[in-house]
Amino acid sequence: MDRRLSSCRQMVFIAYSVPADAEDRGYSDWLRRIDNPFFNAVEGMGHYANWRLTGPAPFPWDYFDYMAISTVGDLESVWFDKGLDGFRKEWLRLWGYGRPGAEPPPHLRYSYLFEQVGAGSEPGETATVVFGSGDMPEGADILWRRTGFLPKHFAAAARDPAAPWLLPDVTPDPLGFTWIASFGQPPTRLPEGAVAVPATRIAAP
Numbered sequence: 001m002d003r004r005l006s007s008c009r010q011m012v013f014i015a016y017s018v019p020a021d022a023e024d025r026g027y028s029d030w031l032r033r034i035d036n037p038f039f040n041a042v043e044g045m046g047h048y049a050n051w052r053l054t055g056p057a058p059f060p061w062d063y064f065d066y067m068a069i070s071t072v073g074d075l076e077s078v079w080f081d082k083g084l085d086g087f088r089k090e091w092l093r094l095w096g097y098g099r100p101g102a103e104p105p106p107h108l109r110y111s112y113l114f115e116q117v118g119a120g121s122e123p124g125e126t127a128t129v130v131f132g133s134g135d136m137p138e139g140a141d142i143l144w145r146r147t148g149f150l151p152k153h154f155a156a157a158a159r160d161p162a163a164p165w166l167l168p169d170v171t172p173d174p175l176g177f178t179w180i181a182s183f184g185q186p187p188t189r190l191p192e193g194a195v196a197v198p199a200t201r202i203a204a205p
Helices: 027-040 072-079 082-095
Strands: 010-016 045-053 063-069 110-116 126-132 142-151 179-183 195-203
Touching (some): 027 082, 027 195
Antiparallel strands (some): 010 063, 126 179, 142 179
């Protein structure tokens, strides 16, 4: 099976933060040993990788995951995988943000569906990741365009079968950008309003 990110057409972008003491408690090591192998073993998963922003950024999060789907038709089954839902709840118990029972901030209530634009190449262990809206950059190794919002059903006591599981839009926009581009080297030119941040890959298949 091809486990490259660049071979997947759909990707769920998961942006989050962890408590200040998480790294001291071994968070990145836990991602490599437990989290990443578990996600990549889910049926229908094409490529799951954990990343961290390593430079200043105007976002209320500094970790992110690429959860890429092997084929477009597998999105719903992967998103609602029962084993994955149980694992996510355990993540919240171990590393979760905020106080128990507290309402999560808007950007954490969703994950974000993106589709690949063109034919990309595989990111390395480090990258400059560019986030923006409007005009897209040229020369990116891989480029993604946002197409939807996935409410985090697993943070609730149970899934509401009547609730839509994929939303075309959310207002106001909790993420703040509509495309993601990854560069092996810092780009020399950026579209107006775009933000470029260095990032390091923690774990990948």
